[in-house]
Every structure is written in structure tokens, then in C-alpha cells.
Amino acid sequence: MKVERHDIGVSGSRVLLADDFLANADRVVDLAEALAPFPEEKETAYPGLRRQISPGDEASAYVMALLRQVAPLLRSEFGAPAFSVMEASFSLVTTRPEALRPVQRVPHFDFDDPNVIAIIHHLHTIEDSGTAFYRHIATGLECADVSNSAALRAALRQDGLRLSEMETGFADDTNPFCEPVFFAAARFNRLVMYQGCLLHSGRIGPGFAYDRAPRNGRLTANIFVRLNGGQP
Numbered sequence: 001m002k003v004e005r006h007d008i009g010v011s012g013s014r015v016l017l018a019d020d021f022l023a024n025a026d027r028v029v030d031l032a033e034a035l036a037p038f039p040e041e042k043e044t045a046y047p048g049l050r051r052q053i054s055p056g057d058e059a060s061a062y063v064m065a066l067l068r069q070v071a072p073l074l075r076s077e078f079g080a081p082a083f084s085v086m087e088a089s090f091s092l093v094t095t096r097p098e099a100l101r102p103v104q105r106v107p108h109f110d111f112d113d114p115n116v117i118a119i120i121h122h123l124h125t126i127e128d129s130g131t132a133f134y135r136h137i138a139t140g141l142e143c144a145d146v147s148n149s150a151a152l153r154a155a156l157r158q159d160g161l162r163l164s165e166m167e168t169g170f171a172d173d174t175n176p177f178c179e180p181v182f183f184a185a186a187r188f189n190r191l192v193m194y195q196g197c198l199l200h201s202g203r204i205g206p207g208f209a210y211d212r213a214p215r216n217g218r219l220t221a222n223i224f225v226r227l228n229g230g231q232p
Contacts, residue, residue: 005077008133009142009181013198015133016077017184018191021121022066025189028221029123031059032090032214045103047095047170047202049212050222053088063088063223066191070119073193078117080227086116087224092217093202094210097169102160107134107171107178110196110224112149118196121221122186128205129218130186132171133198134178142181143197152199171201186218196224 004017022028035057038049053059067085074080095104110118120131135142136152144152159177173180178199184192194200204218211217 003073006182009135011142013143013195014077015182015184016073016191016193018073018193019187019189021069021189021191025123028059028062028121029215029219031062032123032219032221035059035090036214037212038090038092038214041091045101045108046091047100047104048091048093050089050091053090059090060088063221066119066121066221066223067225070191070193074117074225074227077193078227080115082228083117083225084228085223085225089222090214091220091222092212092214093204093208094212094217096210100169102164103157104160105163105168105171106156106160106175107132107136107199107201108156109144109149109152109199112144112146112197113226114143114145114195114197115227116196117225117227118194119223119225120192121223122188122190122192123219123221124186124217125188126186126205126208126218128203128207130203131184131192131200132173132180132203133182133184133194133200134171134175135181136178136199138177142199143195144199145197170204172203
């Protein structure tokens with residue numbers, strides 16, 4: 001496993017990339033396929049399908065094995081002696097650009113708590129894909145906290161409405177309201193870890209197929225953990 005550390009933007013927030021993370025990553029795709037078809041995601045603005053991984057699923061053993069392997073990185077890179085699991089899921093981007101809601105056209109943050117860490121395990125080989133991180137131009141913000149999250153969310157909502165009038169698709173480097181500060185390219189069996197309060201968006205290339213099958217689509221495992229006693 002090769003780990004890269006990136007301290008991004010003016011905030012210096014840490015993003016970790018870990019390549020060749022699991023020895024049996026192909027087996028994880030099999031586990032995801034066994035849970036298909038995934039339901040439409042309705043709880044968040046994720047543009048596609050999402051299947052929560054519950055303790056009774058065979059895939060839950062994969063989640064726990066991943067977390068055991070990632071625990072030393074959480075300790076060394078985010079200063080957390082311990083952490084708790086918030087949720088885990090398999091996800092597929094399937095919403096086409098013309099069907100996006102305004103909130104899905106702009107970058108977003110997952111939580112306004114810097115102690116929540118997002119973990120993405122890429123389980124696909126789709127090119128021109130990954131996660132882009134941004135600075136919101138009007139506010140200068142790269143990450144949210146309890147003091148600014150309401151204002152940032154409102155500003156992003158307005159940005160999304162204005163972008164919808166321009167008939168644009170997913171957030172990308174030409175977004176007039178946010179400037180990119182870092183891009184974590186997707187690779188099969190690459191793990192990406194970052195604070196869920198960072199402003200980010202999945203990058204979806206122009207040739208994307210929006211496949212609903214786990215073996216063919218943009219399959220990721222998405223896990224959120226809360227650091228206990230960390231100093232991110």
C-alpha cells in the first residue's frame with residue numbers, strides 16, 4: 001500500500017490517498033453485486049443509487065476489515081486515538097446532467113464537524129473520475145463548521161439555482177462560483193480520506209455511462225467515521 005499526504009488549499013486540510021489498499025478488492029465488487037439492485041438515494045443529494053451496508057450483510061465484514069487497516073492512518077494523520085463508525089454504503093452515480101437538481105450542480109460538504117472523516121474506496125476503473133475539492137469564491141471558505149455552515153449552505157443553494165439557469169451539469173473546474181484547490185483522481189482500489197466538512201464534489205467526465213450495475217458503474221464504498229479525541 002502506497003500512501004500520499006496532501007495538505008490542500010489555504011486551510012491546509014489533509015487529504016490522504018492510499019493505493020492498492022486491499023489485496024482482495026475484486027471480492028468487494030462481488031459483495032456489492034450481491035446486494036444489487038441498489039435503491040435510489042433519497043436522504044442526501046448524492047446523484048444516484050446507494051445501498052447502506054448493515055451489520056447483517058456479508059459486506060459488513062469488509063467494512064470492518066477496511067477500518068482495521070485504516071486505523072493507524074487515522075491515528076497518525078488526524079491525531080485520533082479512537083473513532084466510531086457512523087455509516088457505510090455502496091454507491092453508484094447514475095443521475096444524468098440534465099436531471100440534476102440545483103443542489104447537485106455545485107460542490108457540497110457532508111458535515112460541519114471537522115472530526116468526521118469521509119472514506120471513499122474506489123471499486124471501478126472509469127477514467128476521468130474522482131473527487132475535486134474547492135474554495136467558495138464569494139465567502140473564501142474551503143470547509144464548513146458550526147459557525148459558518150448555514151451561510152455557506154445558503155450561498156451554495158443560490159449558486160445551484162443560478163447554474164441551473166445556465167443549463168450546466170455537474171460541478172467542474174469551470175464553475176464560476178467555486179475554484180478548485182485539489183483533485184483526487186479515482187483509481188481501482190484507491191482509498192481517499194478527508195474531513196467531511198471540506199467543500200468537494202465528485203468529478204464526472206463527459207463520456208460517463210451512468211451504468212446502474214455495480215460491476216460496470218462508478219462503484220464506491222462510502223464510509224463516515226467520527227474521531228474521538230482527534231485534533232484535525
